[in-house]
Amino acid sequence: KKSNQPTFSRRGMTLEEEINESNEYYLVNNQAVIYKKPTPIQIVSVDYPKRSRAVIKEAYFRQASTTDYNGVYRGYYVDFEAKETKNKLSFPLKNFHQHQIEHFKRCLLQDGICFVIIKFSTMNRYFVTPASLIIANFEHDDDQKSIKLTTIEEASIELSIGYRPTIPYLDAVDQLIKNKGIKTNNDR
Amino acid sequence: KKSNQPTFSRRGMTLEEEINESNEYYLVNNQAVIYKKPTPIQIVSVDYPKRSRAVIKEAYFRQASTTDYNGVYRGYYVDFEAKETKNKLSFPLKNFHQHQIEHFKRCLLQDGICFVIIKFSTMNRYFVTPASLIIANFEHDDDQKSIKLTTIEEASIELSIGYRPTIPYLDAVDQLIKNKGIKTNNDR
Ligand SMILES: [Mg+2]
Ligand SMILES: [Mg+2]
Incomplete structure (x- = not known):
């Protein structure tokens, strides 16, 4: 089942592929x-x-103990997770691990x-959501943990999807860095 | 062939094991x-x-395109490679890739x-060497690329090996951060 997305070349790309493509753009x-x-x-x-490279014959996937992506940008350590959902009204937290x-x-x-790039794939909307929002909601005792789209909208920076890079998420990271500076000045 | 090292519990540990143990200490x-x-x-x-987890039946090792370790310390992005040598007078660069x-x-x-943790295993000496020294020497046209121990000594911070953490390399990172600050103030 495919939704009628207004986009062209990215049709069918997973969020991970879109981010990898963006990272390659940022790298070069x-x-x-x-x-x-x-x-x-x-x-x-x-x-x-003999005369050939080593072949792994038996191996198992292990659960990652950290997040999907990390690296350096303008002297800052950047660390994030990428999550996609088909939901329209909320973002489920069940895919996060303690x-x-x-x-x-x-x-x-x-x-x-630290943040999460959330893709609401049905609506083709992308958000850079601060990790603090995820942490706060994850620790609720709800049975069905999720964050309402309206809450995501309020607390996040929505991305306008471009051509190069596909997902210009560093623009949102600039904003997170700026907000952090303001917060630090007021709080300390 | 084992050398008579003065150390006790770390006897036989590889540099990688020692660093992993140190990282665990820093983490907790x-x-x-x-x-x-x-x-x-x-x-x-x-x-x-059926009813059992996925098994990888055929796979191959790929060459890493980056370095061994990265992460965050006091707001700084830290990135390093760990290298061990049995040489006594120089550090060979042949294990670095372009x-x-x-x-x-x-x-x-x-x-x-960015730096390299170099272990001269025969002498049980450890250095935190700035990446800039490695880069400068790697780009020489020598047949036998290597850096003399005396050069390593001059340009690096030597580590005193402790008990906890095994390799207290963040002390050297503090120094690198401090030096960077000084350099920035003079140069800009
Ligand atoms: Mg993910
Ligand atoms: Mg290594």
Whole structure:
């Protein structure tokens, strides 16, 4: 089932592909150095054939203990997770794990810039949502954890999707950095 | 062949194990959030047995395009490579790849804190060496690329090996950050 999206070339790209493409653009233009972390894999057996490269014969996917992406931008440490949902009215938190929330908290304590890029794929809307909103909502005792779209709209920076980079999320990161500066000046 | 090292509990630990242990210490003490990046793996075939988790049946190691470790410390992006040598008089650069050097350059351009932790295992000496020294020497046209120990000594911060953390390299990072500040003030 495909929705009638107004976009052209990105039709069918996953959020991860869109972000990887954006990171490649930022990398070659010396704007930031941000990579997706490889999926951690537990290797059980490896063959070393003669005159040929090693072949992994048995291995398992391990759960990542951190987030999807990290890197450096203008001297700032940037750390984020990418999440896509087909929901129209809320963003479900069930795909977050406790250790990812802990990771966000630890990075915030070290003054990292932490957020989630949320794609509402049915509506083709993208948000850069501060990690603090996710943390606060994750720790509610609700059975059905989710954040209302209206709350996401209020607390996030919505992205206008471009051509190059596909997802210009560093514009939103500039805003997060600016807000952080204001907050620091008032609070300390 | 083992050398008679004066140390006790770390006997036989690789540099990577020592750094991982140090990172764990820094993590649980909220001093920094630094992880080893998983080795990238190219997956060719996966089995999905019923009632059991997915098994990777064929996969290959890919060459990492970046460095071993990255993370955040006191708001700074930290990025480094760990290298061990049995040499006594020089540090060979043959284990660095062009793309790792490029990665260092890009991260430096974004104001990251970039370095190599070098272990001279025969002498049990550890250095935090700024990436700039590696970059400068890597680009020489020598057949046998290496950096003399005396040069390493001059340009690096030598680490005194402790008990907790095993390798207290953040002390050296503090120094790199301080030096960077001084340099910036003079140069700009
Ligand atoms: Mg994700
Ligand atoms: Mg290494």
